[in-house]
Each structure stands twice: as structure tokens, then as C-alpha cells.
Amino acid sequence: MDESTTRGVRYLVGLAPEGARRQICARLRIRPEGPVGPSSAERYQVHSLSYLVRTATPAVGIWMLQQDRPELNELLDRYGLLPWGVTEDLRSGLLFGPGRDGPAPEGQVLTRHSELGAPAAVIDRLRQATHGRSLRAAKTAARQLRRADWPLVVAAHQEQPLPGYARWALAEQIDCPPELRAAFGTHAKFDHRLRQAGVLGGPADLLGRSGPVLETLRLLGAGRTLFPTRLAEAEAILQPLVERELGGHGEAWAVLAQLLPGFTGTLPRLVTTAGAIAGPVPEHEPEYEELPEPEPEPALVAPRRPPVVRASVRRKVPAPAPVEPEAEPTAWQMLGDLVRRITGRS
Structure with a gap:
């Protein structure tokens, strides 16, 4: 079982009956303690969280904001993970939790500010979105809207309905008021566009989204850390099913x-399919041996420093003098030696 599958399964095991969780993990040969989704309740690394928010449904950003946690707000602002208008509201100290419309407590207000267009100018640009080529400009204008600007947009739409491309751009904004989004229409194509853009009401909507189930479990696992209060809505539906x-x-x-790595559909469909394939629960569930506890890693010991070798002064040894070869005797010397040997003279 690869790591992503293990994390997805471990998340679901957390929704199983508490007394059965360790035996389930023993059957699957995984440890009950460990990360779910991209991480457990451990602190996220900055690049991991930034990548998660950028690649996930845009609704994740607003779910995180609704936690009103200063460390998450600071990171969302620093890496530009929110529309400009929402970022400006965040820097101004507005709260985003359900029923919390007041300013943030002192010490949680970000100090950086940006320049945004006036609401009237933004609405004028939205009214100019009358053809497909203007959709990008309409989305750029919609990203500048702040919380205080939305009532003006509602009034402008009631006075004279906004063009279709402007409504499309506005409905895709994560902070678009639900009543305004509903006023734009309930046509099937319009709903399909919103689903394609990742516009979700809450994490419970993830359960009805068809696609790779591993991705759904990745977001739900991330919710244990990033948006736990909103995640409870989804788990209230999913836990009884599990x-x-x-x-x-x-x-x-x-x-x-076995099914999870390549399963495409909805998460509830995966759960019911696995239960149907496995059949009824046996009268006596076998006991499975749990994985042994991992041995503690040895403490790191600093390597011993090699002994210091003190440099010594080397004296230059003179090279030995070359040995000259003996000279060969001349003919007269050889004759004299012969005479001396004959006469017996030394």
C-alpha cells in the first residue's frame, strides 16, 4: 500500500467504531497513529500548505478563513492565495467565522494594504462583460470586491440585471453571497460551471463530488488541521455510513x-461498494496481530575528531656521492704484473 493510500485509509479508520480501529489497522498492516491526508495534526510546512490550497478547490481558502486563526490568515495573505478583495478585508481585520462580522482582536490585524478599484468602477466594468472575450476582464474586476461592496452589487443587479458573463465571474468568487449566487439562476449549465470552478458550499459537498476518491480524502484529511469546524459537517454524514x-x-x-488507488466516483460509493464486495460480517472476526512497535532510533553521536598531528621539521638528507667505476689496466701495467709473477718479485 503506497503512502497516499495509507493516509486515505487511515483517515477513514478514524471514523470507524473506536474499539475496532486497532484491529482494522492490524488487518491492513498499517499503524493507527500517523498522518491522514497530506499531514496529521502536525504543523504544516509552508510550501506544502501553499501547494495544497493552490491545487485544491477554491472553497478551501474560505473554509480556512472561517477558522479565524491568525497563523493561517498570515500564510494565506503572504502567498497570495485569496482574491484581492478578500485579502484586503483580511488585512483590515475582518473576521470570517460564521456569525462573526466584527473586527479581529487587537494583535491579529495585518498591516499591509493594497489599492483596489472603487465599487462603482468595478460595477461599470462588470456591465461591459457582454461577450466571451470580456470574461477574463470581468473575473479580474470581481476579484477586487470587498465584503462591503457586495450589497452594492446586489442593488445594481436588482436595478438592471448584470450580463451573463459578469454573473458567471461573480458567482465563482469564494465570498459571493449565497443569495446573490442563487439570484443569478439555477440552470443546469450554470450549476455545472460552478462545480467545474470548484465552488462548494461546505466540505459536505465533497462527498457528492465525482472524481478520484484519493483527492477527496486528501482534502478531508487536510480539514483535520486546516478547517476542523467545517469538516464536522462532512464527518457527520460520512461517519454513520462508514x-x-x-x-x-x-x-x-x-x-x-485495494479499490481506493484507482477508484473514480464519490467517496460514499466507494464505501458501499467495498462493503458489498466483502459480504456479511462473519460471526467471529479473526484476531490480527498488530505491527510491532518500531525500535527507537539510536541517538545521534557526534563523530570523534581525528587526533591532531603536529607538523615536524624534516632535515634534508644529502644524497650519497656517486661511486666512480675502476679504470681498466693498461697494456704496460698488465705486462709488469706478468713479469713480477715470473721473477717472484712483489
Whole structure:
């Protein structure tokens, strides 16, 4: 089982009956403790969170803002992960949690500010979005709207309906008021565009979104850290389904782990499919041996420094003098030696 599958399964195991979780993990040969989604409750690394928000549905940004956590707000602002108008509201100290319309407590207000267009000028630009080539300009204008500007947009639309491309651009904004989005229309094509743009009401809408289920579990796992209060809405629906279809049935969980990597559809469909393939729960669920506890890593020991070798003064040794070869005797010397040997003279 690869790492992404393990994290997705581990997230679902957290929704199983509490008394069965360790046995389920023993059957799957995974540890119950560990990361879910891209991370567990551990602190996110900055680049990981930035990548998650950029690649996930845009609604993740507003769900994070609704936690009103200064460290998340600072990161969303620093990396430009929000529309300009929402960023300006954030820097001005507005709160985003449900029912929290007042300013942020002292010490949580960001100090950087940007220049945005006046609301009247933004609305004029939206009214000019009458053809397909103007859609990009309409989206640029819509990104400049702040919370205080939306009532003006509502009034302008009631006075004279905005063009279709302007409504499209406005409806895709993560902070568009739900009543205004509903007033733009409920046509099937309009709803399809919003789904394609990743506009979701809450994490519970992830359960009905068709696609790679691993991606859905990645976002739900991230919610344990990034938007836990909103995640509760989805888990209130998902947990009873997991308990009913999978429960503590080890084989059903094994089927789910096999199907998960390539399963495309909805997450509830995966859960019910795994339960149906595995069949009824046996009368006596076998006991599975849990993975042994990992051995603690040895403490790091600083390497020993090599002994210091003191430099010594080397004396230059003179080279030995070359040995001259003996000279060969001359003919007269050889004759004299012969005479001396004959006469017996030394």
C-alpha cells in the first residue's frame, strides 16, 4: 500500500467504531497513529500548505478563513492565495467565522494594504462583460470586491440585471453571497460551471463530488488541521455510513484499500461498494496481530575528531656521492704484473 493510500485509509479508520480501529489497522498492516491526508495534526510546512490550497478547490481558502486563526490568515495573505478583495478585508481585520462580522482582536490585524478599484468602477466594468472575450476582464474586476461592496452589487443587479458573463465571474468568487449566487439562476449549465470552478458550499459537498476518491480524502484529511469546524459537517454524514457499511469488518476494509488507488466516483460509493464486495460480517472476526512497535532510533553521536598531528621539521638528507667505476689496466701495467709473477718479485 503506497503512502497516499495509507493516509486515505487511515483517515477513514478514524471514523470507524473506536474499539475496532486497532484491529482494522492490524488487518491492513498499517499503524493507527500517523498522518491522514497530506499531514496529521502536525504543523504544516509552508510550501506544502501553499501547494495544497493552490491545487485544491477554491472553497478551501474560505473554509480556512472561517477558522479565524491568525497563523493561517498570515500564510494565506503572504502567498497570495485569496482574491484581492478578500485579502484586503483580511488585512483590515475582518473576521470570517460564521456569525462573526466584527473586527479581529487587537494583535491579529495585518498591516499591509493594497489599492483596489472603487465599487462603482468595478460595477461599470462588470456591465461591459457582454461577450466571451470580456470574461477574463470581468473575473479580474470581481476579484477586487470587498465584503462591503457586495450589497452594492446586489442593488445594481436588482436595478438592471448584470450580463451573463459578469454573473458567471461573480458567482465563482469564494465570498459571493449565497443569495446573490442563487439570484443569478439555477440552470443546469450554470450549476455545472460552478462545480467545474470548484465552488462548494461546505466540505459536505465533497462527498457528492465525482472524481478520484484519493483527492477527496486528501482534502478531508487536510480539514483535520486546516478547517476542523467545517469538516464536522462532512464527518457527520460520512461517519454513520462508514460504521454501517464497514464497521469492524476486516475484509471490507481490505477490499476498500485495494479499490481506493484507482477508484473514480464519490467517496460514499466507494464505501458501499467495498462493503458489498466483502459480504456479511462473519460471526467471529479473526484476531490480527498488530505491527510491532518500531525500535527507537539510536541517538545521534557526534563523530570523534581525528587526533591532531603536529607538523615536524624534516632535515634534508644529502644524497650519497656517486661511486666512480675502476679504470681498466693498461697494456704496460698488465705486462709488469706478468713479469713480477715470473721473477717472484712483489
